[in-house]
Amino acid sequence: MTDDYRLLIVEDDPRIRMELSVFLESNGFTCTVPQRFDRLVEETDFSLFHLVLLDINLPGVDGFFLCRKIRAVTDVPVIVVTSRDTELDELMAMNLGADDFITKPYHPQILLARITSVLKRAYREKTADRDRVHCGSFDILLSRSTILFKGTETELTKNELRILCALQEHISEIVPRDELMTQLWNSDLFVDDNTLTVNVNRLRSKLAEIGLSDVIETRRGMGYLLSDNFAIDSSGRDNTGKDIAEKVKVDIDRRHR
């Protein structure tokens, strides 16, 4: 998912520099960490990078100044990292052309999510259709809040649409309930446990009505799973092979945690 993205990490604290590159590399990025910053802009070929992570409290150089200089030579996305967290700093960073702004101490997972979303915004969506999300044998049409299956559109409620999209982002992976909820909360859908169950069941029966049964599986005690291998033909072909593959993957995932 994050293959082939190369990041430039501009950070003065050696420990953070090291741990950050270890963390990001373990999540599939390739990182470059310069040790000196005074001639950074002159000596870096920005065309090699997909994103710059820029700490603005650097010794000797003003990060805001650096940000402006980077912006002057390249369009590469920049995420500004700082421990100063006033509204003014944020405004200033944004005015200087930063794409996002995150304050220390950041939680690594949040940083990861921000990086992924900036990258997605900058690269993936330029080519892909923003509105149509491909999802196995059907498509989700975001702006119309419908799913398109075999030429017919079925309307979804706002909640159902967001749940489906959240599951789609981790297609054929088990999404634990609380992670799914957190993700929904992040898109301003503040569902509680019961509401989630109700909505998922409603979504599931809606899908079943148009011939997409068993698209969303419930894994007891683990979470939900949107499989991408359903209804290749609607006759309900046996897909045990895929199930076994799924289980192996889940086991690996669990061990990984």
Added chain:
Amino acid sequence: MNFWMFLRDRLIYILSQLVVLVFLLLFMYAFGNFSPAAAILFGILYFLGAAGPLLYEFRKKNRFYRNLLAAFDQLDKKNLVGELIGPPDFMEGEILYDLLRGTNKAYLDEINRYRRAQEEYRSYIELWIHEIKTPIASAMLTIENHGGEAQALLLEDLLRIEEHAMQALFYARSNSVEKDYLIQELSLQDVCFRSLRKNARLLIDNNVSVEASEINGSVFCDVKWMVYILDQLISNAVKYRCSGDSRIVFHSEDMPNETVLFLADNGLGIRPEELPRVFDKGYTGMLGRTHERATGMGLFLSKKLCGKLGLSLEIASGGEGCGTTAAIHFPKGSMTADVM
């Protein structure tokens, strides 16, 4: 300044004048050159000569002291009274005037010394908090990378350290005379959602459901401060929830003069006798004492920060076990213009 008191101060002078007058009259009588008319004329002239300067002096002093007292009564900062009145044209007044201005200056110098010390301390605290964030961030990354059994426990401690650091930062800010916030027009819903997203894990993990569909309108405030205040209110609602179905309802009301944001929970509530003290620094109440990690700082700080932003914060409760409602009042119109 009372005329009789003025005369009392000059009692010796008046008595001596009277004695002199009586002696003069006796003298004239003894030497026989005496006609009553001449005596009366002499007495009146003498009286005018002696009383005239007294009256003149009384008028002059009375005017000065009356001004001084009136100015003193009207002033908010009483120490500035010396700067407000004109210089008097008699000796005691000049001494008093110089003294007033002198003490005021000394007093202001003293205040400035403390203010500078306080500012220095505050900027040191802010610097320190920004410094401490780097090792916290670094520790979080290390935990994430190396995992291990202690991961979850250490992360929890780190989050607690972060929370305390943020509290110290906002405490320092709440005491500062500087305006280090940025007032903007914000969608109330955006601010609430931002805070809810931030507290998602806390609310989900504790199984608290949130109703936030009825938040409308825009308000003038600083996002970071407002989110911090909402964090405190949300964390209180979670901390003092009842077992069972916990719920926080956000809603706003649009009034002619203000927009009010309500946060109502169905938690443990507050006893009526404890309600007036919830904003006191360090006050935790009965529940706080039996509950985990009540510092008595959350509401105190929230109230103070609200005050600096020109907002008011109120807490109401139906009593023990009947939930708590917090209301933040965002004034509209002229007040908003003032803060800007």
